[in-house]
Amino acid sequence: QETFTYQVDYLQEAPQQAISLTTARAMFERGEAKGSDSGLLSFGVGSPAVWVRIKVNNPTDQLIHKRLTTSVTWVNYLDLYQVQANGHVTLRSSGDALARTQELLPGIGIVFNVQLPVGESEFYIRAQAHDPIVLPLQFLSLEDVADSDISSGMLYGILYGILLTLLGYNLILHRSLKQANFVFYAIYIGSFIVLNTGYNGYLFAWVHPNYPLLQNYFTLNIMVLHSVLGLVFSLSFLDVKRHRPKCFKLVLLYIGLGILSILVATVLQWHLLAALVAFSYLSLSTVVMVALGLLHLSLVAKAQHFVLAVSASMLGLFTTAATSAGLIPFTYVGYHAAEFGVLLEAMVLAYILSVALKVKESARLKAEYLAAYDPLTNLLNRRSFFSLASQKIEQHKAEGVPLSLVVMDLDHFKKVNDAYGHHVGDEALKHVANILQNNTRKDDLVGRFGGEEIVILLPKDDCQQASLFTERLRKSLEKTPFASGGMQVYITASFGVVELAGKMALDELIKEADTLLYQAKKNGRNQVASATFSEVSLA
Numbered sequence: 001q002e003t004f005t006y007q008v009d010y011l012q013e014a015p016q017q018a019i020s021l022t023t024a025r026a027m028f029e030r031g032e033a034k035g036s037d038s039g040l041l042s043f044g045v046g047s048p049a050v051w052v053r054i055k056v057n058n059p060t061d062q063l064i065h066k067r068l069t070t071s072v073t074w075v076n077y078l079d080l081y082q083v084q085a086n087g088h089v090t091l092r093s094s095g096d097a098l099a100r101t102q103e104l105l106p107g108i109g110i111v112f113n114v115q116l117p118v119g120e121s122e123f124y125i126r127a128q129a130h131d132p133i134v135l136p137l138q139f140l141s142l143e144d145v146a147d148s149d150i151s152s153g154m155l156y157g158i159l160y161g162i163l164l165t166l167l168g169y170n171l172i173l174h175r176s177l178k179q180a181n182f183v184f185y186a187i188y189i190g191s192f193i194v195l196n197t198g199y200n201g202y203l204f205a206w207v208h209p210n211y212p213l214l215q216n217y218f219t220l221n222i223m224v225l226h227s228v229l230g231l232v233f234s235l236s237f238l239d240v241k242r243h244r245p246k247c248f249k250l251v252l253l254y255i256g257l258g259i260l261s262i263l264v265a266t267v268l269q270w271h272l273l274a275a276l277v278a279f280s281y282l283s284l285s286t287v288v289m290v291a292l293g294l295l296h297l298s299l300v301a302k303a304q305h306f307v308l309a310v311s312a313s314m315l316g317l318f319t320t321a322a323t324s325a326g327l328i329p330f331t332y333v334g335y336h337a338a339e340f341g342v343l344l345e346a347m348v349l350a351y352i353l354s355v356a357l358k359v360k361e362s363a364r365l366k367a368e369y370l371a372a373y374d375p376l377t378n379l380l381n382r383r384s385f386f387s388l389a390s391q392k393i394e395q396h397k398a399e400g401v402p403l404s405l406v407v408m409d410l411d412h413f414k415k416v417n418d419a420y421g422h423h424v425g426d427e428a429l430k431h432v433a434n435i436l437q438n439n440t441r442k443d444d445l446v447g448r449f450g451g452e453e454i455v456i457l458l459p460k461d462d463c464q465q466a467s468l469f470t471e472r473l474r475k476s477l478e479k480t481p482f483a484s485g486g487m488q489v490y491i492t493a494s495f496g497v498v499e500l501a502g503k504m505a506l507d508e509l510i511k512e513a514d515t516l517l518y519q520a521k522k523n524g525r526n527q528v529a530s531a532t533f534s535e536v537s538l539a
């Protein structure tokens with residue numbers, strides 16, 4: 001069983017005064033360092049270089065092999081000195097200000113394979129960065145390395161998987177709904193993915209390993225860009241331009257300022273300024289987003305969900321920033337809080353955007369319904385009856401099954417209107433429509449052709465079946481009065497029934513049924529007149 005113990009202490013250089021290993025060792029010897037229990041260290045943006053001493057004791061009688069995690073991936077210069085008991089010193093260097101070395105493992109940090117000699121030895125780490133210096137020191141056995149790397153890879157896989165799914169989902173919503181919100185939101189999620197792969201070193205390792213300068217400024221620029229995209233999404237989601245035009249202008253100004261400052265810092269290669277701008281702009285922007293949400297609570301539906309979502313990401317971001325800056329003790333959860341926050345934010349926002357989809361869809365269905373149905377009777381209107389009936393007729397012609405059509409017209413309906421008033425006439429029409437709907441089958445089509453003329457298409461019925469059906473309908477109407485203002489009002493109707501024959505078109509079929517209806521009226525009303533097309537033509 002290999003056992004070893006180690007102790008960590010650290011000190012910081014004076015600003016702009018790099019010291020050598022010898023000087024640093026002397027300072028440690030003089031007791032100028034601070035101890036660390038956990039070995040998890042973090043220092044803020046623009047911190048002077050940090051020296052860490054790790055005193056190791058290997059009590060066994062053989063070398064111990066370990067992987068030492070020294071820092072996160074974005075530390076600019078990371079030197080690891082190993083001092084043996086005999087005074088022999090080895091130095092290995094990495095960091096993202098150099099072309100990528102094999103020690104920089106994306107998603108993990110800067111790691112070194114080390115051998116711990118028998119007895120006592122020392123490691124000294126010198127870390128320097130304009131960005132926050134975060135040193136989560138950890139010795140892993142070579143077996144644990146595999147487990148740890150697999151779980152870290154899996155967590156990033158899940159994070160990017162969920163975010164990419166939400167991104168795609170919003171792009172699809174945008175395609176069908178054509179609302180800018182969705183596309184802004186998709187770009188906002190996309191920028192977080194780029195930002196996260198940037199600061200975790202994936203892009204540096206896989207895309208531009210030989211351009212450390214790009215690595216140094218890229219992430220900082222993406223931090224500002226991500227903030228700007230969050231603001232643009234907020235402006236669009238909350239419709240700030242319409243609700244609070246002054247606020248809209250102020251946010252535009254703030255966006256312009258952010259872009260300008262990071263561009264100036266980048267072009268002049270002022271790394272420290274760029275880091276300060278990026279970290280403060282990102283933090284401030286989440287506060288601006290929450291404030292915008294709060295200002296629109298009473299103006300925009302779902303604004304409270306928006307506030308909840310962006311607060312989650314704000315809280316996560318603050319926790320990560322404060323952990324990186326050494327303001328709160330380093331924990332892995334605290335360090336990854338921004339990722340949890342963004343996940344929560346993405347899910348809540350995806351939910352509220354999908355509610356918008358539901359609202360829009362039900363409005364579309366309503367409009368579709370209004371375009372197809374008669375509002376008084378809920379029967380098909382003339383246009384939709386024609387289009388559906390024509391399709392059915394073509395289908396039945398192809399299949400060779402019979403099909404019939406009935407035209408009905410209420411008897412003396414003018415008298416109903418005159419005697420009881422137009423309102424009661426309307427009630428009568430609704431009453432008739434109810435009877436029709438209760439007596440027809442799923443495949444039958446019933447349309448109101450304006451006024452009190454109603455047309456019924458009966459697929460699969462020949463003239464005889466259709467006439468029997470119509471006769472039953474006539475009787476049912478005759479026998480069923482409707483109540484209005486304490487009165488029982490009786491309604492009757494006359495009908496013309498025709499069966500489709502040969503190559504008749506729908507309007508010809510209606511015309512023939514109308515002729516029969518006219519006969520029914522002429523013969524005394526409240527009756528059904530029917531014939532096949534050939535009989536009618538011969539008549």
Ligand SMILES: Nc1nc2c(ncn2[C@@H]2O[C@H](COP(=O)(O)OP(=O)(O)OP(=O)(O)O)[C@@H](O)[C@H]2O)c(=O)[nH]1
Pocket residue numbers: 376409410411412413414415417421422423424425426429450451452521525
């Ligand atoms: N209340 C109401 N009346 C309507 C509506 N559409 C048409 N009408 C009335 O229906 C009546 C139709 O009258 P006519 O076509 O002359 O025929 P009728 O009185 O029904 O007599 P016959 O058809 O010959 O039996 C007119 O008085 C129209 O004003 C409606 O939506 N509501």
